[in-house]
Amino acid sequence: MNSFFKIAERNSTVGNELVGGLTTFLAMAYIVAVNPPLLEAAGIPYQAALTATCLGAAAMTAVMGLVANRPIALASGMGINAIIPFTLCMGEHAVDWRVAMAVVFVEGIVILVLVLCGLRTAVMDAIPASLRHAIAIGIGLFVAxxxxxxxxxxxxxxxxxxxxxxxxxxxxxxxxxxxxxxxxLQVLRVKGALLISIVLATLVGIPLGVTSLPTQWSAGLDFSAFAAPFQTIPGTDTMAIVQIALQPALLLFVFSFLMSDFFDTMGTVVAVAEQGDFADKDGNVKDIQPILTVDSAAAAAGGFFGASSITVFVESTAGAVAGARTGLSNIVVAILFVACAFLAPVIGMVSASATCGALVVVGYLMLSGVANVDWSKIEFAFPAFVTILGIPMTYSITNGIGFGFISYCVIKVFQGKAREVRPLMWVAAAAFLVMFILG
Incomplete structure (x- = not known):
């Protein structure tokens, strides 16, 4: 175990990985309560949505741990999971939920191809160091x-x-x-401080009525949402994924989801890497390719599982702060998500109030990157500023990054330094501009 996960090499211990994994899980466990009702609104049976959410998160988190060996957990992403019911499945041109999952599946395949071609890594390399740090800072404020x-x-x-x-x-x-x-607990340097704060707050919440004691202890599994893109739409003989070719307008959603997954992941990975000691002083993430490959495959897997797009979770920063440095922490998270599929009512005891302290402290720690931004040059300082401000203010990592990219390119043009902007930054800024115009 030590040699496979390189635990000692990364100055960690099995205990640190267990605490880090449990901290990450508790910080992101809310997805088990939030995602199934949203997918149920789209037409997926609740128990099927719960099964897909838990097992999808468990599978892809484990794959990330085994393939990339980094403490980055994955689950159904917030944002896309709301677009699916309220825009795709209940909008003016509503589609069946299986078609919506086919859109997610196709988006995942496209983004996986971009990663395998090296484009996603190349875009990350094209981002100025100050902007990389700004993304992590903005995510810190967002987490808090x-x-x-x-x-x-x-x-x-x-x-x-x-x-x-x-x-x-x-x-x-x-x-x-x-x-x-x-x-x-942070001041006293207590090991597992964030995890302990979550547990204590959960216990204090019992007499105050904030911690809900479960009325049942287990739930059954329902696999009816699995392979959704390849299921036949009821009342027709058409496979769901075929509808994307028959309804070209759905390609706009593929593009929208792709932009969200592409840049949300970029920001989250940088943020976790800075807390988990696998980013350098310029914000370059070590061994980024396998991380991006697994995340891209996870998006497609989310559509296949019927769980919405599965992506890296920014709450992984809590686990990194708690000491997680390897993929072993992911195995802990994955096991807990499998348990969740059966014991969701028990996991539901952990309230948002109980995890608040951990997320606020993580946000505070992530602000340390402010010192790494070059505030003396407006071409770096202003894009960094709008990125930091835009992420929490618009409740979107993608939007904040888009503001930063576009403003950086515009400032460079008016400085007469357009040639200093790398070609892929122009491409990314243009893509963001199209996304904002299309809404």
């Missing part, structure tokens, strides 16, 4: 914002868009307790 929003510490407001939540509510009190625990 997710924790604050999910716990009710930050709420929507008609007048100001955002406001402080009710500090007297039980959910906010548990969130504040989780932040206090996470910070204090």
């Amino acid at each position: 914002f997710i924790g604050l929003q999910g716990s009710g510490l930050v709420v929507s407001n008609e007048s100001t868009l955002l406001a402080l939540g009710d500090v007297h509510s039980p959910t906010v009190l548990v969130a504040l307790f989780s932040i206090l625990c996470a910070v204090v």
Whole structure:
């Protein structure tokens, strides 16, 4: 085990990997509660959606650990899983959920081809170092914002868009307790600090009514969503994937999903790499090719499983901060997701309030990259600024990266330094521009 995962070589221990894996899982376990209802709205039976979500995440997280040997967990991505029911399956030109999964499957195949051709890695190499660091910083703020929003510490407001939540509510009190625990344990350098804060906050939430005790302990499996793109659409004799050729408008969704997966992954991998010690001072990720290959295959696998697009999870940064350095932590996450398929009600006890502290501390730690941005030159500083601001403000890693890419190219043009921009940066900026125009 030590030689296969290179545990000692990366200055880790089996204990660190176990704690890191458990921390990552608890930080991202909300997907088990969130994804199935969204897919159910698209027409997938709830139990089938739950089975697909858990087993899809388990399979691709394990593959990432075994192939890339990095502590990057995967599951159904937020964003695309909402577009599937509310735009593809319930919009003006609604399609069957099997067709929606075929769109995801095709997008995954396309992005896998781009990775195998070296394009995805080449785009990452073309990004200036300051922008790479800015992406990680923006994701840090995003992670912290997710924790604050999910716990009710930050709420929507008609007048100001955002406001402080009710500090007297039980959910906010548990969130504040989780932040206090996470910070204090970090100060005391307690091993497994983030994991301990999640567990303690979950226990404190029981008498306050925030931690929901399960009414049942297990659930059955339903594989009816598997191989969705190759299932026949009810009432027809047409395979779902064939509809993409019959309805060219669906190719716009393929492009949209591709942009989201392409750049969300790029940002997340850089963020996890900086916390997991496999990125250099310029934000270049070591052994990036196998990571991107597995992530691309995961997108296609998500469509095949019927789980929406499976992608790397930014909450993996929590595990990296907790000490995870190898793919062994992924095996821990994968085992827990398999258990989730049977014990989802138990995992549901961990609330967003309980994980708030861990996510806020991770966000704080990721801001250290601010010192690596060249703030003395506007061609690097302003794109970095709009990237950092755009990711949390638009609730989208892709949007923030797009703002940064476009502004970098525009500034270079007006400086008379357009030739300094690498060709693939122009291509990526143009693709973002098309995406924003098409909406």
